[in-house]
Amino acid sequence: MAFRIAAQWLHSCAGCEMAILDTGSRLLSLLDGIELVHMPLLVDNKYHAPDRPPEEADIPPADLGLVSGGVANREQLELLQAMRRRCSFLVGLGTCASHGGIPAMINSWPLAEGLAATYENIESGTPPAAGSIPAPLDRVYAVDEKVNIDLLLPGCPPDPEQIHQVLTTLAAGTRPPARTGSVCDRCPTRRHSMADRPQVRRFVEAAAFDPDRPVAAMPCLLEQGLLCMGPVTAGGCEHHGAPACIGARAPCRGCYGPVAGQGNQMVAMMNILASHGLDFRSVVDRRAMLRFAGAHGLLRPVKPK
Amino acid sequence: MAKITINPVTRIEGHARITIHLDEAGDVRETRLHLTTLRGFETFVRGRAAEELPRIVTRICGICPWLHHLASAKAVDRCFGARPPAAAQALRELCLHLAHISDKILHFFFLAGPDLLPDTDPRARNLAGLARQNPELAEEVVRMRVQAQKMLELIGGRAIHPVAAVAGGFSRPLAEDERRQLARQAGQLLDFALRAMAHAKTEIFPLHRGPAAEAGAIRTGFLGMVDGEGNLQLYEGGLRLMQEDGTVTDFPAHRYDSFLAEHAEPWSHGKMVYARCWQQGFSMDPDRPAGIYRVNTLARLNVADRIATPRAQEELEEFRSLSGRPAQSTLLFHHARLIELIHACERSVELLAGNDITDQCIRTRARPGAGRGIGVVEAPRGTLIHDYTTDEKGCITRANLIVGTTHNIAPMNMSIRKAASGLIRGGRYDREMLNRVEMAVRAYDP
Numbered sequence: 191m192a193f194r195i196a197a198q199w200l201h202s203c204a205g206c207e208m209a210i211l212d213t214g215s216r217l218l219s220l221l222d223g224i225e226l227v228h229m230p231l232l233v234d235n236k237y238h239a240p241d242r243p244p245e246e247a248d249i250p251p252a253d254l255g256l257v258s259g260g261v262a263n264r265e266q267l268e269l270l271q272a273m274r275r276r277c278s279f280l281v282g283l284g285t286c287a288s289h290g291g292i293p294a295m296i297n298s299w300p301l302a303e304g305l306a307a308t309y310e311n312i313e314s315g316t317p318p319a320a321g322s323i324p325a326p327l328d329r330v331y332a333v334d335e336k337v338n339i340d341l342l343l344p345g346c347p348p349d350p351e352q353i354h355q356v357l358t359t360l361a362a363g364t365r366p367p368a369r370t371g372s373v374c375d376r377c378p379t380r381r382h383s384m385a386d387r388p389q390v391r392r393f394v395e396a397a398a399f400d401p402d403r404p405v406a407a408m409p410c411l412l413e414q415g416l417l418c419m420g421p422v423t424a425g426g427c428e429h430h431g432a433p434a435c436i437g438a439r440a441p442c443r444g445c446y447g448p449v450a451g452q453g454n455q456m457v458a459m460m461n462i463l464a465s466h467g468l469d470f471r472s473v474v475d476r477r478a479m480l481r482f483a484g485a486h487g488l489l490r491p492v493k494p495k
Numbered sequence: 496m497a498k499i500t501i502n503p504v505t506r507i508e509g510h511a512r513i514t515i516h517l518d519e520a521g522d523v524r525e526t527r528l529h530l531t532t533l534r535g536f537e538t539f540v541r542g543r544a545a546e547e548l549p550r551i552v553t554r555i556c557g558i559c560p561w562l563h564h565l566a567s568a569k570a571v572d573r574c575f576g577a578r579p580p581a582a583a584q585a586l587r588e589l590c591l592h593l594a595h596i597s598d599k600i601l602h603f604f605f606l607a608g609p610d611l612l613p614d615t616d617p618r619a620r621n622l623a624g625l626a627r628q629n630p631e632l633a634e635e636v637v638r639m640r641v642q643a644q645k646m647l648e649l650i651g652g653r654a655i656h657p658v659a660a661v662a663g664g665f666s667r668p669l670a671e672d673e674r675r676q677l678a679r680q681a682g683q684l685l686d687f688a689l690r691a692m693a694h695a696k697t698e699i700f701p702l703h704r705g706p707a708a709e710a711g712a713i714r715t716g717f718l719g720m721v722d723g724e725g726n727l728q729l730y731e732g733g734l735r736l737m738q739e740d741g742t743v744t745d746f747p748a749h750r751y752d753s754f755l756a757e758h759a760e761p762w763s764h765g766k767m768v769y770a771r772c773w774q775q776g777f778s779m780d781p782d783r784p785a786g787i788y789r790v791n792t793l794a795r796l797n798v799a800d801r802i803a804t805p806r807a808q809e810e811l812e813e814f815r816s817l818s819g820r821p822a823q824s825t826l827l828f829h830h831a832r833l834i835e836l837i838h839a840c841e842r843s844v845e846l847l848a849g850n851d852i853t854d855q856c857i858r859t860r861a862r863p864g865a866g867r868g869i870g871v872v873e874a875p876r877g878t879l880i881h882d883y884t885t886d887e888k889g890c891i892t893r894a895n896l897i898v899g900t901t902h903n904i905a906p907m908n909m910s911i912r913k914a915a916s917g918l919i920r921g922g923r924y925d926r927e928m929l930n931r932v933e934m935a936v937r938a939y940d941p
Contacts, residue, residue: 199510201532201534202557203554203555203556203557203560204508204509204556204557204558205554205557205558205560205655205656206557207557208557208558208655209655211601211605211637211640211641212641212644212654212655214637214638214641215634215637215638215641217637218626218630218633218634218637221622221623221626222626226621226623230503230505230506230510231505231506231507231508231606232505232506232605232606232621232622232623233505233506233618233621233623234505234506234617234618234620234621234930235505235617236501236502236503236505237502237503238500238502240499240500240501240924240929241497241498241499241500242500262532262534263531263532265531266532291554292551292554293534293535293554295539295551296534296535296538296539298539299535299538299539301535304535304538304539305533305535305538307535307537307538308533308535308537308538308766309759309766311757311895312757312758312759312766313756313757313758313771314756314757314758314759314769314776314777315758315759315760315761315767315777316759316760316761317759317761318533318759318760318761318762318763318764319761319762322529322761322762323529323531323762323763323764324531324532346554346656347557347655347656392544392546392863392889393546393547393661393662394546394575394662394663394860394861394862394863394889395663395858395860395861396661396664396666396857396858397666399667401667401668401670401855402670427653429648434652434653434658435652435653435658436652437652438651438652438653438657438658438659438666438667439652439666439667440652440658440659440661440666443547443550443658445656474544474888474889474890475542475543475544475547475890477542478543478544478547481551
């Protein structure tokens with residue numbers, strides 16, 4: 191019997207699913223050897239029959255489940271639990287599933303209040319009411335806060351190469367090797383030790399680099415005084431010989447989440463800034479250092495002043 | 496009273512369900528398209544340094560992150576009074592067109608295409624089914640889509656959730672050898688687009704013009720971007736609203752809130768947009784709509800007088816001779832999508848033809864401060880508006896985002912109502928009918 195994969199998106203943007211499609215021709219070879227039993231983006235499997243109540247998500251049994259996105263409402267929680275019940279091996283795909291991702295930035299507000307603000311500018315009609323839309327949870331959760339997860343594969347999105355490797359390895363019945371190291375560990379830019387100034391500068395002017403020379407000739411962006419989260423961010427994003435954003439001559443913002451599973455990127459980055467002679471108080475909007483990893487209780491509502 | 500629920504709507508690019516409420520006789524009394532997730536971007540971008548927004552709002556949509564990225568970069572430039580150099584504008588515009596290319600291939604072939612496969616078994620109605628029935632076509636569409644993605648990666652470091660459009664310009668210049676490689680690849684994409692159109696005109700579009708065209712057919716106005724000469728524009732231009740009878744109102748994109756307004760329904764997270772300037776209020780009654788217009792491919796081709804690239808213009812003329820202007824049938828969004836695919840390829844070839852795009856002056860310094868900036872682009876899904884207000888530190892105090900699909904939520908509700916009413920009678924329905932209701936949604940590429 192073919193290896194069966196079920197994929198479900200939750201509180202997410204579809205970027206992880208695009209990364210799966212970006213595996214290209216290998217996607218077709220993969221589809222040839224597996225059966226994709228559930229994936230709302232590509233396959234017409236429904237959560238339930240049309241005349242059944244929508245509470246019972248009927249995910250077909252699968253050898254491998256992929257869930258992308260965090261969990262922010264009751265429907266997503268029920269879908270996640272159904273995926274756990276029906277999939278022998280469950281992978282949390284992407285940074286939202288692993289750490290909450292960008293949508294967990296709303297954890298700085300009480301969730302229902304934060305969402306209600308969306309309707310401030312309407313001039314006609316009535317904002318959504320409890321009961322007719324899925325009830326929000328109290329905050330955005332990473333999937334491993336709600337069910338047991340067999341493997342987390344962070345990245346916003348995870349590199350298509352990694353996704354392909356993980357899928358083929360798991361389909362072959364073995365476990366993919368664990369990833370280690372930070373973005374910095376795989377960055378070729380020139381490093382000395384200290385920043386060339388005491389203040390962190392905003393990225394409102396270009397980094398210093400020679401446009402005619404490769405990225406390896408560029409001085410480290412952190413040492414140029416830019417907030418580059420590479421030291422505190424899990425690696426794995428590199429192609430063409432450099433971390434993806436560094437290749438674009440732009441600083442890392444931390445999209446693979448913390449280097450160690452449950453680390454706090456904001457706290458770790460403040461230490462790194464200090465060790466480079468940079469004043470962390472010069473960072474505008476320090477909470478944004480947790481923009482990709484605000485689940486697990488790291489981002490909380492700000493108490494009114 | 497019976498209720499039919501389609502959950503989730505599949506082969507669309509988001510989270511939605513459809514409910515169809517039947518009356519005692521089993522006929523359709525009411526239908527609803529529920530958007531079931533809300534992430535609250537307009538709330539949680541408050542307090543963020545504005546120059547960071549182009550790298551945050553990309554996560555609104557992983558399928559069209561470039562469009563949010565670019566609308567946001569334009570809005571931030573305007574908040575900070577920065578004017579990007581010409582080469583930066585050219586690189587941004589090129590990325591916009593490449594993003595349109597990969598998105599249109601995805602939608603036409605991967606998502607909507609399987610509805611046209613002869614096999615109606617739902618388990619085969621997908622990309623894997625297409626690959627079994629027509630492996631050569633499947634291989635080519637997968638390869639061409641990835642080619643556009645790889646081109647974006649070469650220019651900006653990453654294809655999904657890009658970072659290269661920055662306050663004041665672009666983060667890295669394009670090298671001459673890269674330009675030559677991209678120009679060759681853009682030419683290949685154009686060849687593919689022309690072949691795809693020829694294929695669709697014989698194999699697919701005839702199916703969209705007969706009785707099938709009536710499922711979900713509604714009559715509305717349209718909104719899209721044009722330049723001063725009335726040419727279709729996707730990156731920069733003014734907005735044009737067209738009423739059902741073809742009369743048009745042109746207005747500058749940054750004055751959108753004088754012409755459009757937002758409406759909410761208690762059963763959906765999706766806000767709906769309507770034409771305030773028509774002074775009709777808002778109604779989704781399919782027989783007497785008020786304030787309703789549509790966006791996306793068909794809307795753009797309806798409002799534009801012409802297209803500035805030759806092959807797309809030829810196709811537009813042929814399309815108009817068959818369908819008139821404005822064309823109303825929802826399934827014509829698919830034909831319009833392929834005309835725009837040709838245009839996006841032609842425009843990419845044009846932008847890559849000269850050396851202006853490799854100029855190394857790509858960024859001016861932006862000065863954070865108080866201001867308001869409105870960035871508008873045409874996303875694959877429709878007119879995309881990012882409207883930011885910043886404080887004296889250059890941090891966001893207010894953001895209003897109107898995403899392409901938002902404009903089409905009300906019309907999609909109307910199309911679903913029409914399709915369901917025409918198909919479901921006396922309480923009898925089957926899987927095939929429900930898929931036809933979903934097809935009325937899929938045409939909009941929500």
